[in-house]
Amino acid sequence: MKGKIILISFEDIISHISYIDYKKANDIAIEAITNDSRKANKATAFVAIKGSLSDGHTYIASAIKKGASLIIHTEDVTCEEGISYIRVNDPRKALAQISNLIYDFPSKKMELVAVTGSNGKTTTSRLIAFLMGEIFGDSASIGTNNAHVGDEIIPTSNTTPDITEVNRILAKCLEKNIRHLALEASSHGLDQKRLFGLDIAYGIFTNLSEEHLDYHKTMDNYFKAKMILFENAKNTLANIDDPYGKRAKELFPKTITFSIDEESADYRAEDIVKKDGKITFKIRGVEFVLNKIANYEIYNTLAAVACLNQMGASMEDIGEAFKKFKGIKSRFEYIENDLGINIILDFAHTPRAYEALFESVPKGSNIIAVFGINGDRNSEFRRLIGNACGKYKVFSVLTTDDPKFDNVDHINEEIIVGLDEYKADYVIRKERKDAMRYAIKMAKPGDYVFLLGKGEENFIKFHGNEKTPYSERETLREVLEEL
Numbered sequence: 235m236k237g238k239i240i241l242i243s244f245e246d247i248i249s250h251i252s253y254i255d256y257k258k259a260n261d262i263a264i265e266a267i268t269n270d271s272r273k274a275n276k277a278t279a280f281v282a283i284k285g286s287l288s289d290g291h292t293y294i295a296s297a298i299k300k301g302a303s304l305i306i307h308t309e310d311v312t313c314e315e316g317i318s319y320i321r322v323n324d325p326r327k328a329l330a331q332i333s334n335l336i337y338d339f340p341s342k343k344m345e346l347v348a349v350t351g352s353n354g355k356t357t358t359s360r361l362i363a364f365l366m367g368e369i370f371g372d373s374a375s376i377g378t379n380n381a382h383v384g385d386e387i388i389p390t391s392n393t394t395p396d397i398t399e400v401n402r403i404l405a406k407c408l409e410k411n412i413r414h415l416a417l418e419a420s421s422h423g424l425d426q427k428r429l430f431g432l433d434i435a436y437g438i439f440t441n442l443s444e445e446h447l448d449y450h451k452t453m454d455n456y457f458k459a460k461m462i463l464f465e466n467a468k469n470t471l472a473n474i475d476d477p478y479g480k481r482a483k484e485l486f487p488k489t490i491t492f493s494i495d496e497e498s499a500d501y502r503a504e505d506i507v508k509k510d511g512k513i514t515f516k517i518r519g520v521e522f523v524l525n526k527i528a529n530y531e532i533y534n535t536l537a538a539v540a541c542l543n544q545m546g547a548s549m550e551d552i553g554e555a556f557k558k559f560k561g562i563k564s565r566f567e568y569i570e571n572d573l574g575i576n577i578i579l580d581f582a583h584t585p586r587a588y589e590a591l592f593e594s595v596p597k598g599s600n601i602i603a604v605f606g607i608n609g610d611r612n613s614e615f616r617r618l619i620g621n622a623c624g625k626y627k628v629f630s631v632l633t634t635d636d637p638k639f640d641n642v643d644h645i646n647e648e649i650i651v652g653l654d655e656y657k658a659d660y661v662i663r664k665e666r667k668d669a670m671r672y673a674i675k676m677a678k679p680g681d682y683v684f685l686l687g688k689g690e691e692n693f694i695k696f697h698g699n700e701k702t703p704y705s706e707r708e709t710l711r712e713v714l715e716e717l
């Protein structure tokens with residue numbers, strides 16, 4: 235499913251990348267590139283990358299066995315007969331540059347919008363894709379769990395897939411004559427050059443809160459990773475109610491701004507009214523109605539509306555198109571039930587996202603939350619999630635998320651540190667289904683039960699990145715049927 239196959243010569247490759255030295259075996263022609271030996275094939279270039287779990291150099295032999303005829307590497311390697319080698323300083327950059335070349339730079343033939351920030355990436359990018367489809371007649375999206383290209387839903391390995399996957403999806407869009415695409419740019423993705431060399435028309439920054447410090451170590455590094463998008467996008471938009479959004483504007487003064495609070499913003503949500511489970515507000519005189527009660531939904535709408543207007547759509551057309559938007563699954567999604575309980579599915583997995591959810595329910599409501607935390611979050615992050623629940627007097631049902639290399643008991647102990655600081659109540663039910671059953675059984679009509687973290691994912695990651703099939707929605711359906 236590569237799209238139009240272009241054969242690239244060795245000479246083409248070395249004229250497009252920076253390299254230290256090379257050894258050319260024969261006249262070779264490359265039609266694919268990968269950094270995963272398991273995906274190597276005939277006429278494939280394999281890029282050896284030193285990653286967080288292993289070193290790609292140890293897979294060179296197996297990539298060659300599978301047919302790879304060109305190896306891009308940084309370390310000393312033993313050269314095999316008939317195989318070509320190029321030594322580079324930056325293998326991720328080389329991977330991106332060669333991938334862009336193989337696919338004939340599809341991003342240059344499209345209008346790409348990339349959304350970054352700790353929260354709101356999925357809703358904002360899917361909303362932008364929806365509006366682009368309604369207004370410009372075609373659109374696609376790439377993000378958490380999958381890419382949507384026309385009627386096709388393509389599973390993706392990461393929120394921001396690696397460059398070879400992104401280019402493959404872009405090529406597929408062009409085959410289908412789709413020229414507008416919105417994607418989520420995660421900080422890992424930006425840092426690992428998964429979007430390197432792409433032509434990005436609009437880069438959007440939503441907000442930044444404590445997350446992924448296991449990877450970035452400091453908030454400053456985390457912010458810098460996000461700003462890779464701003465360095466590369468032709469136009470930028472930022473939420474200036476967020477302190478990091480303000481910083482982005484200072485660093486990139488041409489940034490178009492959006493806000494609820496700041497009068498100076500280019501796009502502002504005004505006349506906000508919350509009533510009967512809906513929020514109504516105006517942007518540049520046009521009314522928007524959200525069937526949601528969470529404030530952060532206003533920011534997602536502001537970002538999308540500002541972007542579409544900057545792309546040339548009129549505010550009136552945006553307003554009309556928006557009326558047809560049905561919302562996104564697992565984003566403050568009410569699940570109908572006969573128990574009179576407000577059961578809400580949400581993908582939230584940061585302290586700020588938790589607080590935003592709890593803040594949006596009517597004051598005085600009882601809140602029960604079912605959640606765990608990923609294995610690759612640090613102790614401080616887990617304590618802060620505990621604090622978020624404690625602050626809002628949430629009853630926590632601690633369970634399993636994606637423990638990866640950690641273990642669930644240890645993760646939950648670290649959440650309890652944060653809960654204890656607020657003397658908050660909790661129980662532990664390690665099986666997610668048990669946890670859901672417990673929460674729904676204890677809830678009374680009118681209470682809020684939040685099922686957090688898994689959203690539309692169809693797995694739980696145990697033992698590293700090993701995926702065990704799991705569906706939050708299906709599990710909930712089973713629990714509701716039992717009761």
Ligand SMILES: CC(=O)N[C@H]1[C@@H](OP(=O)(O)OP(=O)(O)OC[C@H]2O[C@@H](n3ccc(=O)[nH]c3=O)[C@H](O)[C@@H]2O)O[C@H](CO)[C@@H](O)[C@@H]1O[C@H](C)C(=O)N[C@@H](C)C(=O)N[C@H](CCC(=O)O)C(=O)O
Pocket residue numbers: 269270271272282283284285286287288289290293391392393394395396420421422423426699
């Ligand atoms: C920590 C991290 O970001 N890891 C990502 C990274 O892996 P890595 O470079 O560390 O690779 P590694 O597993 O150490 O392996 C080293 C090299 O050997 C190769 N290899 C490995 C095994 C083998 O048999 N053959 C082989 O060639 C690997 O392909 C890799 O090139 O590059 C891989 C390819 O792009 C990603 O799939 C992988 O995502 C893992 C699964 C992951 O969990 N990433 C998370 C943290 C992530 O990226 N999350 C963000 C969303 C964050 C958010 O919530 O906003 C995302 O965009 O998904």
